[in-house]
Amino acid sequence: MRHEGMDRRASRRFSLRLPISAWTLGAQRTFIAGETINIGSRGILFAMRQPVPVNAKLEVHVEWPVRSGKGEAMELSGIALVVRATRHQAGAQLWQCSLRPKNKVKAAFPTAG
Numbered sequence: 001m002r003h004e005g006m007d008r009r010a011s012r013r014f015s016l017r018l019p020i021s022a023w024t025l026g027a028q029r030t031f032i033a034g035e036t037i038n039i040g041s042r043g044i045l046f047a048m049r050q051p052v053p054v055n056a057k058l059e060v061h062v063e064w065p066v067r068s069g070k071g072e073a074m075e076l077s078g079i080a081l082v083v084r085a086t087r088h089q090a091g092a093q094l095w096q097c098s099l100r101p102k103n104k105v106k107a108a109f110p111t112a113g
Contacts, residue, residue, distance in 0.1 A: 013040040018062050020046050025057040025079070036062060037089070044080060045091045052090045056082045060092070064099060072101040 015038050022032040034048030044060070052058070057079060064074035078097025082090050 013038040018065060020060060020062045022058040022060045025059055043093050047089050051087050052082050052085050054082055054085050068101055074099055075102040
């Protein structure tokens, strides 16, 4: 039985406003920048300037607010599948994500600088 207002998520979400950058995976690679709204162990909700289509696969990089024990900047990176989207927000399921030092993360599609 489904109750009104019941959250269907399998894991807890945490409200975190953090910078996020992403690249769409596939033939047409597009850079996306924005800010997270909330993050859980299996998903992420983020705001962005341009729309992202449902079912888009993304390589995501989130600037983490805590440094490593060695003082290194950390980043959550991984692959995500967009499961819902509006004009300025997207919800994505996280796959293959890890938290590691930012300088050790290599984007598959770096931005032109």
